[in-house]
Amino acid sequence: MSETIRNAGTSARHLGNGFVRTVDGAAWLYAQLPAQPPVRDAANWTDRERNARPLLTLLPRIAELTPHIPFAGRKAMKGFYREIHILAVSTPEPFVPSGKLDMASRIRLQREYDNTAVHDRFTLIGVRLSTGGGKERRSVWRRMLGALNTITSLDALGIVEDSAFDHDRDTIAQLFQDAGCTIPSNAMMRRALAWWRTDRKPEIVPVMVEHEHMHTFPDYESCRRAARFFDLGGDCRTWRDHNPYSYPMTIVSLGALPFEGQDEREVQDSDWAASLLAQGRGGGQGALCLSVRGLLEPGDMSREQIDKDKENVYDKAMQQAMDGHKRNVRVAGELAAVNDVYQTGERPWPTLIDARVHAAIPQIIDRPTQVLYPGEVSLNPDRQEAAFQDMMIGSPVAFNPSPVYWPVPILAYAGLAGRSVAGDDMGRGAASDLPGALLGFTEADLQPVYVSPFESREKHDPPCLLVTGATGSGKTRVLLHIAAQLAQLPDPYTTKDGVQHPRMVPYAPHVAEDRPHIPIVFLDPKPNSDDFTGFVRKRHGTIVRLDSPDANGILDPLRCIPDRMRTDRVQTAVEMLSQITGGKHGDRARELALTTIISYGTAHGADCLGEAVDMAYEAYMARGSDAERIDPLVEQITPVLRRVVRSDPMFQLIYGTRHGGRSLAISQGLTLLSAGTLNIISDKTGSSAVSDIQRWVVRMAALGATAAIMGRNGVLIVDEAWSLLGDEFGVGLVTRMGRLARAQHYLPVFASQKVDEFVDAGLEDFVGRGLALGMGVRNEGGSTGESQAQAVCRLFNQPEDGRLHERMMHARVLDTESEAPDWQSLYALFDPADGRLLRGTICYYMGVDGSAIPVEVRISQDLI
Ligand SMILES: Nc1ncnc2c1ncn2[C@@H]1O[C@H](COP(=O)(O)OP(=O)(O)O)[C@@H](O)[C@H]1O
Numbered sequence: 128m129s130e131t132i133r134n135a136g137t138s139a140r141h142l143g144n145g146f147v148r149t150v151d152g153a154a155w156l157y158a159q160l161p162a163q164p165p166v167r168d169a170a171n172w173t174d175r176e177r178n179a180r181p182l183l184t185l186l187p188r189i190a191e192l193t194p195h196i197p198f199a200g201r202k203a204m205k206g207f208y209r210e211i212h213i214l215a216v217s218t219p220e221p222f223v224p225s226g227k228l229d230m231a232s233r234i235r236l237q238r239e240y241d242n243t244a245v246h247d248r249f250t251l252i253g254v255r256l257s258t259g260g261g262k263e264r265r266s267v268w269r270r271m272l273g274a275l276n277t278i279t280s281l282d283a284l285g286i287v288e289d290s291a292f293d294h295d296r297d298t299i300a301q302l303f304q305d306a307g308c309t310i311p312s313n314a315m316m317r318r319a320l321a322w323w324r325t326d327r328k329p330e331i332v333p334v335m336v337e338h339e340h341m342h343t344f345p346d347y348e349s350c351r352r353a354a355r356f357f358d359l360g361g362d363c364r365t366w367r368d369h370n371p372y373s374y375p376m377t378i379v380s381l382g383a384l385p386f387e388g389q390d391e392r393e394v395q396d397s398d399w400a401a402s403l404l405a406q407g408r409g410g411g412q413g414a415l416c417l418s419v420r421g422l423l424e425p426g427d428m429s430r431e432q433i434d435k436d437k438e439n440v441y442d443k444a445m446q447q448a449m450d451g452h453k454r455n456v457r458v459a460g461e462l463a464a465v466n467d468v469y470q471t472g473e474r475p476w477p478t479l480i481d482a483r484v485h486a487a488i489p490q491i492i493d494r495p496t497q498v499l500y501p502g503e504v505s506l507n508p509d510r511q512e513a514a515f516q517d518m519m520i521g522s523p524v525a526f527n528p529s530p531v532y533w534p535v536p537i538l539a540y541a542g543l544a545g546r547s548v549a550g551d552d553m554g555r556g557a558a559s560d561l562p563g564a565l566l567g568f569t570e571a572d573l574q575p576v577y578v579s580p581f582e583s584r585e586k587h588d589p590p591c592l593l594v595t596g597a598t599g600s601g602k603t604r605v606l607l608h609i610a611a612q613l614a615q616l617p618d619p620y621t622t623k624d625g626v627q628h629p630r631m632v633p634y635a636p637h638v639a640e641d642r643p644h645i646p647i648v649f650l651d652p653k654p655n656s657d658d659f660t661g662f663v664r665k666r667h668g669t670i671v672r673l674d675s676p677d678a679n680g681i682l683d684p685l686r687c688i689p690d691r692m693r694t695d696r697v698q699t700a701v702e703m704l705s706q707i708t709g710g711k712h713g714d715r716a717r718e719l720a721l722t723t724i725i726s727y728g729t730a731h732g733a734d735c736l737g738e739a740v741d742m743a744y745e746a747y748m749a750r751g752s753d754a755e756r757i758d759p760l761v762e763q764i765t766p767v768l769r770r771v772v773r774s775d776p777m778f779q780l781i782y783g784t785r786h787g788g789r790s791l792a793i794s795q796g797l798t799l800l801s802a803g804t805l806n807i808i809s810d811k812t813g814s815s816a817v818s819d820i821q822r823w824v825v826r827m828a829a830l831g832a833t834a835a836i837m838g839r840n841g842v843l844i845v846d847e848a849w850s851l852l853g854d855e856f857g858v859g860l861v862t863r864m865g866r867l868a869r870a871q872h873y874l875p876v877f878a879s880q881k882v883d884e885f886v887d888a889g890l891e892d893f894v895g896r897g898l899a900l901g902m903g904v905r906n907e908g909g910s911t912g913e914s915q916a917q918a919v920c921r922l923f924n925q926p927e928d929g930r931l932h933e934r935m936m937h938a939r940v941l942d943t944e945s946e947a948p949d950w951q952s953l954y955a956l957f958d959p960a961d962g963r964l965l966r967g968t969i970c971y972y973m974g975v976d977g978s979a980i981p982v983e984v985r986i987s988q989d990l991i
């Protein structure tokens with residue numbers, strides 16, 4: 128069955144900075160189109176316009192380089208049109224952990240994500256260079272002759288010297304730069320010359336050509352293995368299962384688009400290239416590469432041509448193409464109409480003519496309808512190789528089954544360039560990357576996404592990370608997944624002897640770090656929550672359960688607020704006892720009275736409230752010399768408190784009675800602080816003493832954990848954070864964290880299904896980053912009447928009619944009878960037949976720049 132094994136990708140040579148010479152002597156200059164903002168995950172039309180702008184700027188200016196020759200016919204002029212090539216690449220390659228991480232973390236990630244592919248995703252634009260130009264200004268006619276007589280500058284091999292292109296090269300380079308394009312790296316050009324090779328060092332590559340598709344391989348060895356496999360009668364479709372980086376590949380050619388320009392839904396299809404290149408799991412086609420080649424016809428020439436095409440038709444095919452062209456001109460007009468900035472007024476857009484558009488799809492395609500393209504698709508049976516060659520940089524082959532005629536906006540709005548990236552390290556080795564936890568991979572482009580605890584400190588952004596999602600959406604799992612990784616991170620601001628540095632000291636590239644790890648506290652206030660102890664233990668974490676017998680006084684303000692915050696300590700203790708014994712908030716007389724009682728105790732060495740109150744009580748009752756310093760309230764409250772603490776295990780947590788009991792010492796690494804069986808979450812409206820005690824337990828847990836990690840570059844994660852926001856004190860506590868966390872060097876993370884409470888609490892200003900998970904169909908309205916999904920969009924400045932809002936409200940399954948997974952939803956998806964995990968949770972990563980990018984999170988098996 129297998130036909131030929133051949134090398135490919137040898138038609139051109141890259142000489143640096145995007146300059147390419149081809150086998151037939153031509154020269155091209157390639158540049159990288161800006162990758163931001165993405166089109167697939169564009170927040171709104173403004174993003175789409177920004178993405179289209181580079182091509183809308185560049186292509187007319189390239190077309191303007193065409194000499195204007197009076198009275199020359201279109202056919203004659205065609206020889207002067209500039210040839211362009213757009214190559215959008217998305218090749219899978221093995222995941223490699225970020226170089227910003229310490230060695231141990233890199234080794235761990237490499238092992239955990241061993242079989243994970245990421246995509247090398249970028250888009251190049253190339254322009255074929257012409258010779259001549261330079262100082263002497265020759266007339267157009269002279270230049271026309273010059274084009275025929277390049278003999279003068281041929282070198283010994285009969286090839287035009289590189290320097291002959293210098294002038295044009297400078298001109299094109301300037302146009303590239305003006306449009307925001309960048310010079311491609313050598314690695315990128317190597318990939319572009321061998322885009323089908325799934326390797327981090329793409330070189331010349333074997334491919335296997337069959338009648339209706341081809342096969343590509345990461346190396347010669349797997350190519351030979353495949354040849355044996357097929358010779359023994361193996362099925363092409365299953366070969367991929369044997370070797371994840373080998374693909375059957377179909378090269379399809381894309382023809383005229385049916386755009387009529389009227390229907391809004393059809394204009395939405397204008398981002399066809401972005402859909403073709405997006406990953407299949409994210410609802411795209413997952414194309415490996417898309418190549419567009421053609422001649423750029425200046426706008427006035429196209430217009431002339433359209434006006435007189437009736438008499439000028441060459442043949443039927445041309446006629447059809449022109450009909451498509453006319454329709455496309457209409458759409459282009461509409462697309463461009465929205466874009467007033469770059470509307471060139473009366474001047475018509477240039478047109479890409481005789482264009483060849485091919486896509487390499489990593490699957491065997493038997494029917495054109497399998498291709499996500501709104502126009503004509505040809506499958507190229509028996510012409511796979513020709514089409515494949517035509518995609519290549521410097522290809523000597525032109526394969527032109529269905530040429531298209533596209534005015535520039537059709538091309539610019541197609542979404543050929545644009546990469547969905549997110550996080551504080553996007554896996555591309557940028558200098559600004561920060562060490563963090565690998566959250567997952569972007570849904571559309573499989574780019575790694577890292578979350579760093581040092582973002583706010585380094586970049587001066589608001590400190591809080593907010594995680595939103597309905598119960599069951601995956602918040603807790605996603606957070607534990609991050610927490611476990613961060614707990615392994617050595618503190619980049621501290622040396623091994625514990626000395627703090629104001630600046631981050633990068634990790635050593637090759638040796639294990641002996642600096643202390645940063646502390647991570649995970650506060651899980653949910654009673655009888657899933658048991659994560661196994662998960663935490665396996666990662667050498669510490670577990671503090673509030674229902675364990677030795678938890679007495681562990682959240683007592685006198686014990687868990689450190690000595691250096693002495694005033695805070697007494698103040699908090701006073702506020703707490705005042706509320707629990709007096710019922711209402713802010714009773715001055717009671718607060719003053721309690722201050723005398725507690726201060727007496729602390730002055731005499733008490734390390735918990737029960738002890739302090741007892742000491743004051745004894746001294747007061749003995750009527751000793753310092754008794755008058757103690758308020759008589761002590762006589763009334765002490766017997767009450769003694770009774771309560773004996774009967775209420777929850778009160779024992781915040782009101783310690785044993786001197787020297789356990790304190791909330793947060794060491795390095797992960798600490799899980801869990802409620803156990805205790806119900807510490809109060810009913811919001813409850814005003815009983817019990818609900819006051821519950822609230823104080825949650826607050827003291829948050830406050831104690833904060834105090835313990837302050838200044839240590841750690842992370843405090845508060846799950847079910849709404850449990851803190853029931854009243855003024857909790858709100859005050861949370862906003863204080865928001866205000867101070869950056870200066871106090873820790874990252875506060877809050878997870879909640881009630882987003883509006885955060886907004887009501889005024890926390891908006893302190894939220895820098897966010898993760899938005901599914902809200903589900905129920906998605907109740909909050910205090911202001913808007914739904915939680917709307918509140919998420921508002922909080923993160925996202926449109927309420929966009930994809931994010933819609934996807935948040937999809938349920939896990941399409942219907943409860945079939946249990947068929949809904950791939951639009953953000954929930955983790957399972958196979959209804961065997962319960963296998965099909966896809967992890969999707970969370971939208973909300974960046975400080977206002978982007979919202981869906982990221983798939985695959986968590987460890989022991990968390991499911
Ligand atoms: N990334 C994931 N991969 C697989 N399953 C997940 C993932 N995240 C969540 N789940 C599933 O969803 C369920 C609910 O997750 P959980 O984190 O408890 O949600 P929440 O905290 O938002 O209520 C888990 O029991 C698990 O089965």
Ligand SMILES: [Mg+2]
Pocket residue numbers: 599602603604846
């Ligand atoms: Mg949870």
